[in-house]
Amino acid sequence: MKISDVGEFGIIRMIQERLSVSPENVVVGIGDDGAVYRTTPGREQVAVIDTMVEGEHFIIHRTATWHAVGYKAVAANLSDLAAMGAVPTQAVVSTALAPTMEVSEVLAMYDGMQDVCRTYGVNIIGGDTVMAKESAVITVTALGEVEAGRALLRSGAKAGDIVAVSHTLGDAGAGLDVLLSGTAGYESLVRAHQYPVPQIQLGRILAAHHGGCANDISDGIAGEANEIAKASHADLVLYAESIPVSAALRQWCAQEKKDVFHYVLQGGEDYELIFTLPPETFSAVRRQIPNLTPIGRVCAGTGRVRWVQDGKESIVPPHGWTHF
Amino acid sequence: MKISDVGEFGIIRMIQERLSVSPENVVVGIGDDGAVYRTTPGREQVAVIDTMVEGEHFIIHRTATWHAVGYKAVAANLSDLAAMGAVPTQAVVSTALAPTMEVSEVLAMYDGMQDVCRTYGVNIIGGDTVMAKESAVITVTALGEVEAGRALLRSGAKAGDIVAVSHTLGDAGAGLDVLLSGTAGYESLVRAHQYPVPQIQLGRILAAHHGGCANDISDGIAGEANEIAKASHADLVLYAESIPVSAALRQWCAQEKKDVFHYVLQGGEDYELIFTLPPETFSAVRRQIPNLTPIGRVCAGTGRVRWVQDGKESIVPPHGWTHF
Structure with missing residues (x-):
């Protein structure tokens, strides 16, 4: 079953069902125009963004599985937060996907994202899914917090x-x-x-x-x-x-x-x-x-x-x- | 002059020079592993993400100029923040660009982003620039704030x-x-x-x-x-x-x-x-x-x-x- 078989809204619904989170600091998760979350008083916020392009950063079935692609797309961002001394809190994810991609592959990629997020206590609170021409492009923005004045520069x-x-x-x-x-x-x-x-x-x-x-x-x-x-x-x-x-x-x-x-x-x-x-x-x-x-x-x-x-x-x- | 003539680090440096901001609530802008910023006590944070794909969301020189692409990529995110009742504060931008793209086109796109950000008081505090296969993919994450409990759902x-x-x-x-x-x-x-x-x-x-x-x-x-x-x-x-x-x-x-x-x-x-x-x-x-x-x-x-x-x-x- 391909993305084109279930349609844009179908694949978005399947992704949403996998990513439901309801932790204390998330007020509104996936499903509205934006996600709403709380920050910790006394801490500064850290934002990072990183993109992986199929064929450039990975060759599917040769250098990576879709699960590994999802895992690494998030992990690379968490690594940037680590280098700032921040504790990761939230992530938003955008994927540009070819309509010919198998639905099972899409879900495996999001499972990889969810796995690394669960390990480090990160919520995927929002996202965007659009059509790519042929290659998949995955962009993750991760947010974190660090005590004021303590970021590692x-x-x-x-x-x-x-x-x-x-x-x-x-x-x-x-x-x-x-x-x-x-x-x-x-x-x-x-x-x-x-x-x-x-x-x-x-x-x-x-x-x-x-x-x-x-x-x-x-x-x-x-x-x-x-x-x-x-x-x-x-x-x-x-x-x-x-x-x-x-x-x-x-x-x-x-x-x-x-x-x-x-x-x-x-x-x-x-x-x-x-x-x-x-x-x-x-x-x-x-x-x-x-x-x-x-x-x-x-x-x-x-x-x-x-x-x-x-x-x-x-x-x-x-x-x-x-x-x- | 094409991106491939100035290299990845060359184009990133040119983009950075255009985006320098130093407002009160930004502690660390572009140039480290992540950006550091402050939030307003008593407010909840709102995060949105949106992606535009060349050939899917715009046809360059036909439906859009590169300046308009940059402007709209940010404006679409600010619209999501508006629909949540939030005031926009920060943005991070990721672009996947073909090496054959003209440097002047890249800079025009970032000028478009900068123009809309200046109008609405938003700082572009971070980003990522990677190589695309052929079509450009632009992802913007915008962050905003709304008084606690006041988000428009x-x-x-x-x-x-x-x-x-x-x-x-x-x-x-x-x-x-x-x-x-x-x-x-x-x-x-x-x-x-x-x-x-x-x-x-x-x-x-x-x-x-x-x-x-x-x-x-x-x-x-x-x-x-x-x-x-x-x-x-x-x-x-x-x-x-x-x-x-x-x-x-x-x-x-x-x-x-x-x-x-x-x-x-x-x-x-x-x-x-x-x-x-x-x-x-x-x-x-x-x-x-x-x-x-x-x-x-x-x-x-x-x-x-x-x-x-x-x-x-x-x-x-x-x-x-x-x-x-």
Whole structure:
């Protein structure tokens, strides 16, 4: 059964039935001209928006299932909220869908959205569903809250801070290559690409410590570290030997004769956090959150990223993924 | 010069430079992982989202300029906020653009967004720009505020209320036909289609009177009136002779041998408000806002729309525009 069989209003009704929520802070959910919700006194609001285009950000049945597309479309937004130190609250979703798309595929995509929203306590309170020419386009706006004055800004890195990251880097980029090559196995890399984990808890703890800055790693650390260095008017010195890399990534790179640091620096969509903190604060945070790794230092400088590998230093250009 | 000549980061930088805002309630605007803003104590927040697809919602150079596309993408969202009684505050914008699009066209589109935002005091605080396959897809999320408990809901119509609309109906749908037919003239109809006016002030006054319900007319009053009737569990009786229609629409219909009520009932994108109010409240509101016309009454019933024309009554099915 295709979308064109049930019509626009039919598919909207099916989506609505799956997304019903009735939490305390939602006054009016899906079904009116707009959604109405309450905010928490003393907190500032954070808004993020992110779009995924079929054929550009995913190739269906090859790099993603529809469930994974829905999950990731929301998770990418929650990752941006994590990088601001915000707790996610609400989401609104717009999908442009081809009439030839199977209804079961549409519902699987919304199930993926609902799954990640349930995990992080987010309500899908509104949406729009329109006809696309051929490729699906999914746009999610996520809203969150952070204590006033506590948002984690890119401009917050200070000389003397430790630069650290969560978990391991490069897995998602390698997972994409695993899928594109049609190789079996490497499930952890594939999962890192398809089902990223937004670092909400880490972001909240960083905001509570009010000590530094954060960026989520959507385009590889080359770009993200450069954004922090530029916004903070300081240099970031990163040590290649300190970068946390998974055994699976090392194995994939050995098998394919690829450079691990290619994936670390320019691999996309890890959705880990890169952040800076004074050393004593970093120690305190690491007692609360496992799997954090110091990878360098902030130094007085002109806004560059300096990469130290095998005792030699080079400058990392800000070439993350560029889509055009 | 095309997008592919300046690259993704180049076009994002150009867009950012045009959208800089620094009002009191915005803490962090464009340029970090997310935007941070403050809300007003005692008010509830309203979120809306709306998407326009090239080739589906507009045909460039035929039914719209890029400036008009940007203007309307935002105005359609502001109209939804008006229908909730909210004052618009912030917007986030996502565009999926083909690399072959001219940079000047992209900037014209964002100028259109900026123009309508400036008129209504809205800040574009964040966005996303990604590559589309071929057609442009523009998604806008607009945020607004309304005094707690005052949002205008579709379920608020009560037996005895007057049903009224703002300005004239059917102009936008006829304007689209003027453009599609390549006919010269009929500037007021064309303008109604390309540059709709969100009825923010009317929505705010209705919320202040706290008396009824509202819907914005995006798909013709057949659909919108049915939504109110269904949500309110009441019948709406509408009088054809009372519907306000412009002289230009009458002239176009006479020339083209078309039915005025086709455009009124099913014509899309007027973005006027249809609302209900007790008679005494309606009189008070009409003293504050000109160009409001009573077109019918709310009666006890089962959620139907009854249409009275030439002394005969018929039931209006809820067939607004359906996109699939």
